Amino acid sequence: MSDLKFGTSGLRGLVTELRDDVCRAYTLAFLKHLQSRHDVPADGLLLVGHDLRASSPRIAAACISAAKAFGMRVENCGALPTPALAFRAMSLQVPAIMVTGSHIPDDRNGLKFYRPDGEIDKADEAGILAFLDLEKPVVSASGEAGLSKEALSRYVARCASLLPAGALSGRRIGVYQHSSVARDIIVDILAKAGAEAIGVGRSDVFVPVDTEALRPENVAFAEKACRELELDALVSTDGDADRPLIADENGNFLRGDMVGLLTARFLGADAVVTPVTSNTSIEHCGFFDKVYRTRVGSPYVIEGMNRAGSDGCRTIIGFEANGGVLLGTSVAVGGHRLDALPTRDAMLPILSVLGMAAREGLSLSGLVARLPARFTASGRLEHVPADKSAVFLKSLENAETMRGFFADAGLVKDSDRIDGTRVILSGGELIHYRASGNAPELRCYTEAASRERAAELLAWGLERAGRALNDKEFSR
Template sequence: MGSVNSLREQLKYEVVPLKFGTSGRRGKVVDLTQLEIYTNVTGEIEYLLSLESSKGGISKGDDFYFAYDLRPSSTELVENGRGGIAQAVVQAASDNGLTAINLGAIPTPAQSYTLRSKRYKLNTSRGELLKKDEAPINASVERVRERLLEQSANESLFDQQGRLRSGNTDLPKVLGDGRDAYIKRYLDFFPNQPLAGLKLLVYQHSAVGRDVVVEILSQLGAKCTPAGRSSTFVPIDTEAVDVEQLDTIQKLIDATGHSFDAVVSTDGDSDRPLLVAPDGNGNGNKGLRFFGGDLLGMIVAEYLGTDAVVVPISSNDAIDRGALASVLEPKTKIGSPYVIAGMETATKSGRRRVCGWEANGGFLTASDIERDGNVLKALPTRDAVLPLLCVLSAAKQRKLSVPELFATLPARYSRASLLRNFARSASLRILARFSQDQPLEDTKKELLSIFTKDQGFSEISRIDYTDGLRLIFENGDVAHVRPSGNADELRIYAVADTQARADEIVEMGIKQPDGLLRLLEKVSSE
């Protein structure tokens, strides 16, 4: 309990701390006060200032580069005085002796690439923060939070709603280096307009890279039709594209009156790709087919000729059956920090062309990779543009349609979806109920009372506990249940020998009120 005059006692809302998810700190907009942003940025800066330079430490006077997406809260105060994130970041950097440099609204990988190529600071002076950094960062943030909350309300930078008292909305002038360097990366690696003749619809929505994607594709020869541009934020989950999203894309196609070789897009911060193409089978949505990120990654890795690939356990197991099986590193937990750590291990073991990807399609390169005399510089963070370009270029080079290109992979099909507003405590009870600590045969027996033969499941061959609960059935079906790392959501990933079966498993999983996930919840509560 603070003094009656402390900021803690004067705040008109309850502070909800940001939490680390699978790859960074996350929180709901309603909790993103400028005070909370300032607290977290200051805590991380103080942690980095405490490190030796050899361990990634930074120094006062260093430049501090930041960028943002197109969410209104990124640069503006929104409902209930939340948001104004960039302004709080600038204030924290300045107050800690750093010079804030504004790279503007650009894709997350564009920021990362610029900082790597110019040897600027990126999280640490030596590279991205990893899971091992989370505990000391959390401790630093908590110390900063206590210090700020115990400060006299009259002397605080923040008002009772957690807003900066200055009310300053100005940001430093945008430096265009990030955007330009990112575009150049691809134009240098893909010469001679390899996409010439391709007709692409670019679903722009509110993606921060919507114009960058059009510019890159156009300069590489594709004929692009931008569509679906939105002034309000549109959430896109590239792991769980549903029929409703495919319907939206089909309507955009219909509105143009033209046909396209593919539809491309990204998520909001443009580090995860979205690829859709007509499959020619007429199976709903006039034959539109979504290609998941785990399959996308396989095409890209083969195109780049990599000698080591790192993927999370949730990936489509087609990778275990195809040409990449011989270069597959041990599968990791879900989240780019784990993939990055796996790539670092592969690099240290002597691998020279190392890459990785996630089921959401974000593709990472740990090595410089040469192809046809051109060098692709390493970018060990999720990227959306590279996988799109590699797939489209490979299809064009091999004179195949996009679906025909994917048909060259082992015939394994995947689907993912989730239940939102699923309490994390309930998810953890499920994992505890069916953990490795329980007798295996008892676990299998109980699971088979939920995943039944009437639903098409066979006996359980094995259970993988790497991240969540991954059930591998004797008939080849895979059902993987895992809580989201940064939200109250329970996800289900399915892999099967047909797309229809993978879709069926997921639909059975998310069915309300008595689908597989709800039955797991019920059993775990008994």
């Protein structure tokens, strides 16, 4: 059980740790927690879905068998995007379990839990763990349940309503299909909007595509596909289709936070909620009345969206640096009403960015070129225990220590501790340290007016933190 833990995207761990009895135990703990804290009836409806990794159907069956033994009715939604399952669950006001490891390798997997009103929060995680008992009797109920396509069809209809017919006419859009659970519906939805959608790179084995840490082969693939197929864009998602991947006509990938910014602009947001790791173009662009910064993780973005709603904001868009967009309020687009969906979604930003470029007669590179020029870089120091990171970050709370630490990089103009320590230097450059939420790592993020300077600051930041962590005061 050592590798099973809640992170920013649900319960994750090795497939060997996610045995049937373990998955059943977590399912029962989740349902007992819902019954005790959220008034979910023991004989109510539970939705279960999964991604395309090899272990997912088996894990989904274990969850279904536990739910049936508990007395729940189960709608088996099969393979579908996480936001499709969430949309169906929130529409019916019932709980759901998505079996997915998102972008992590095939030897790992996870469970993502949804209350009837959306994603669970940190208090729910604690509640589930409080009910967890791995010494339960063997569950005798079958893990079989008739397959329902209702969740997937409703999600496709939702996505198709975002752009009018013909909105993408004349655009050649490549779809990097790999093992994304949305690989077929992306092609269909883009075609309905008038694009010439071309599927490429389909895989029969699971491919871990991390939208925040693209491999060199991902970059080379995009450049080659865009050049040889003369594409206007190449789009894709991670494994469970809650994070988008968008490359322009040259095969250059758009940063996730820029995708979120453009999506919020397209949807007419007056308030944006995003973690501190997203770059400051969001403030500099002047498009939004309010920008709320949060800690890293969708539960914190959702908290921020709730705060924006309490502040009277009308159209609230949340997004993370990975590009996943959360729709905090209903919006009217193209004569259609798009209901709120406060969970990460890949199709909403893909369609918004492509639709915005087409509407304004621009290439994707031209669309991005109109945004403030801010460049970011990120890296990490591995094998740094959480307690050691905590001592290091705590030391930077002292103003004098902070000024001395960053003296070689520049004069500290401002700082915050929303998630770790983030400083803004006198020239507007930014250096941010935070401890990883799911690994023994200290992460460093930088931002500057040029790509070269951001990389230079990152190299300095990692070297400087490494020296500090090796000092006697940090070696305890």
